[in-house]
Amino acid sequence: MGTVDERGQEGARGEVIETSATEIEPLEPGDGVGGPIVLFFILGLVASLILGWVVFPKLLYSQKKQPIDFNHALHNGLVDEGCESCHFFREDGSFSGAPKLAQCIDCHEELQGEDPEEKKFVEEYVVPEREVPWLVYSRQPDCVFFSHAAHVKMDCVTCHGPIGESDHLKIYEENRITGYSRDIWGKNIAGFKKNSWDRMKMDDCSECHRQNNVNQASVQTHRGGCFVCHK
């Protein structure tokens, strides 16, 4: 009954019938609707994969630029003591972390060149003696205790990747929900890890500790366990 009604309506519109009829008919003798359904399924799957793997991570992380860019490759060639000129251990064994103005001032008291990033650095930070609010890619949540002193025997690259050889500081990505750096949860939302530095979650610390037999004893004596890494 329905088809009769439809035909009647289309018929009333005149010429349209001929074009729509020739379009529909070749489909009927063949495989029927199976093809289009599979196609719609695939399109739907592709759309949700794009949403989940591309759009969602983009929405989840906001991007921030460092206050000024910094060229590691250039500076490594200018300083006397390599990385330690700027990232060193203090007398008490604590790690200096991100450099302070004191590590820059000897050279940047005056402009060294014509790079606009240097001009900005000197005008906005060196002259007013204001520390640069660097964004730390590897920053862990406050409840986590991490000390470089325990990890000195390891190469910086193992945990940080090749930042020390780069000529630009990469964009800092901040998780909109937790406020933490993307380097903790990793580039890949499914958790795949290509390099040792792709991620630094609790499991990543523990994995290396297990491999190196760190703290087996202190867990047994109740001194260690969770409180090795948690304050």
Ligand code: HEC
């Ligand atoms: C002239 C000073 C200077 C020298 C030399 C230097 N750095 Fe840096 N480094 C910086 C500055 C400035 C930053 C920006 C601060 C930041 O990103 O936390 C930085 C950041 C880093 C970071 C990022 C830390 C984080 O998680 O944000 C790593 C890793 C690093 N440097 C490793 C190295 C290594 C390895 C070397 C030697 C090959 C080196 N640096 C030499 C000044 C220096």
Ligand code: HEC
């Ligand atoms: C040993 C001397 C020396 C030290 C120490 C030093 N710089 Fe430089 N810096 C230079 C020279 C030389 C240039 C190159 C200027 C040019 O040719 O444009 C430069 C360039 C720069 C530039 C522009 C190029 C770039 O890296 O994007 C910035 C920004 C900069 N320095 C920041 C810093 C900061 C921040 C520190 C301290 C953590 C620092 N510098 C420590 C000598 C030094």
Ligand code: HEC
């Ligand atoms: C075992 C892994 C590991 C190794 C090896 C390592 N780091 Fe780190 N680094 C971290 C973690 C984790 C943090 C974040 C610490 C925090 O949030 O308290 C960090 C933080 C930093 C920061 C920012 C610190 C701050 O407080 O401002 C710098 C700079 C840095 N590391 C440089 C280096 C350099 C240079 C080396 C090599 C001499 C190195 N790291 C070796 C894991 C490591």
Ligand code: HEC
């Ligand atoms: C690449 C391997 C590796 C990674 C990654 C790593 N560690 Fe370690 N960690 C070690 C080793 C090896 C030691 C023992 C060093 C020693 O005893 O000389 C150690 C020691 C420690 C200690 C001191 C333990 C004690 O009993 O004195 C703490 C705290 C610690 N790590 C925290 C962390 C945290 C937090 C992370 C992750 C953010 C982390 N580590 C990631 C290898 C690693």
Ligand code: HEC
């Ligand atoms: C080897 C170091 C290490 C040990 C040991 C460890 N943790 Fe963690 N934990 C971390 C790091 C690093 C983080 C932050 C990154 C993350 O969320 O995975 C974390 C995060 C957490 C969080 C989430 C906190 C937050 O603010 O997101 C909880 C809860 C936690 N740990 C509980 C524990 C408990 C319970 C134990 C003992 C069974 C333990 N941890 C042992 C390193 C450690």
